[in-house]
Amino acid sequence: MKTLVTAIQKGGQGKTFATCHLAYDFAERGLRVAVIDLDTQGNASFTLERHHTGLNASQLFTHPEQVKTWAAGDCTVDGLAVIAADASLANLDKADLATAAGVLRQSIAALAGHFDVCLIDTAPSLGVGMTSAVLAADYMLSPIEMEAYSLQGMKKMVTVIGNLRKMNPKLKFLGMVPNKVDARKPRHVANLATLQKAYPQLILPFSIGARDSIAEALGEQMPVWKIRKTAARRATQEVRQLAEYVYTKMEISQ
Ligand SMILES: Nc1ncnc2c1ncn2[C@@H]1O[C@H](COP(=O)(O)OP(=O)(O)O)[C@@H](O)[C@H]1O
Numbered sequence: 529m530k531t532l533v534t535a536i537q538k539g540g541q542g543k544t545f546a547t548c549h550l551a552y553d554f555a556e557r558g559l560r561v562a563v564i565d566l567d568t569q570g571n572a573s574f575t576l577e578r579h580h581t582g583l584n585a586s587q588l589f590t591h592p593e594q595v596k597t598w599a600a601g602d603c604t605v606d607g608l609a610v611i612a613a614d615a616s617l618a619n620l621d622k623a624d625l626a627t628a629a630g631v632l633r634q635s636i637a638a639l640a641g642h643f644d645v646c647l648i649d650t651a652p653s654l655g656v657g658m659t660s661a662v663l664a665a666d667y668m669l670s671p672i673e674m675e676a677y678s679l680q681g682m683k684k685m686v687t688v689i690g691n692l693r694k695m696n697p698k699l700k701f702l703g704m705v706p707n708k709v710d711a712r713k714p715r716h717v718a719n720l721a722t723l724q725k726a727y728p729q730l731i732l733p734f735s736i737g738a739r740d741s742i743a744e745a746l747g748e749q750m751p752v753w754k755i756r757k758t759a760a761r762r763a764t765q766e767v768r769q770l771a772e773y774v775y776t777k778m779e780i781s782q
């Protein structure tokens with residue numbers, strides 16, 4: 529099983545959008561996909577509600593043995609299982625990081641024999657949850673909006689990744705996904721150019737436009753390619769390109 533965390537310490541960038549769409553795409557490929565929702569806002573848990581089969585994310589930090597039992601049972605719906613965000617996740621920030629990260633690793637190891645890929649969606653803060661997830665993951669992806677505050681958030685995230693990689697040397701940063709890009713806005717074009725110049729190795733070679741159909745799909749609890757509107761076609765192509773890129777980079781085997 530390969531594990532990917534979607535993280536950036538700022539909200540509204542597209543972490544949940546990316547997590548849910550990678551999950552849908554990978555499950556359609558016939559992979560067994562586990563999605564862990566570590567954000568108490570529970571957005572991924574909502575979009576993937578149909579795939580919830582009883583395990584809550586806080587249990588991954590407290591009861592790895594329950595994870596083992598759950599994973600051994602009939603835990604997916606159409607190849608996809610969401611380990612849903614619950615209120616107890618809020619207690620994580622009182623927990624000791626080393627302990628929390630250690631138990632999360634055990635829980636992820638318990639999923640390993642039962643899933644091909646595990647996708648972790650995180651909350652927009654550098655708390656114990658996000659840090660533990662980055663310490664437990666093999667790959668990391670950071671969607672980013674082309675706005676000044678997002679660029680600032682990314683700068684901090686790059687430093688953080690550098691530090692966390694010392695503790696998790698196997699972590700591969702797949703890169704930043706420019707998201708919600710509006711090519712008609714000179715500000716977006718300029719910010720994208722700034723990022724490409726600052727991090728030529730870290731920015732993905734394509735971007736995702738600001739597409740209403742993406743927001744609509746997440747609200748309708750379905751992937752954008754199931755939205756029956758002409759406007760969803762372009763979004764579908766972009767999201768499929770992202771999924772193909774991540775799939776190839778993660779070298780997932782079935
Ligand atoms: N490419 C996009 N085009 C239009 N809306 C988007 C796009 N990506 C995300 N959104 C919307 O923007 C909001 C924030 O995205 P989300 O994935 O929830 O971000 P995060 O998880 O980083 O907080 C959501 O309402 C989502 O539907």
Ligand SMILES: [Mg+2]
Nearest residue numbers: 543544567571
């Ligand atoms: Mg989110």
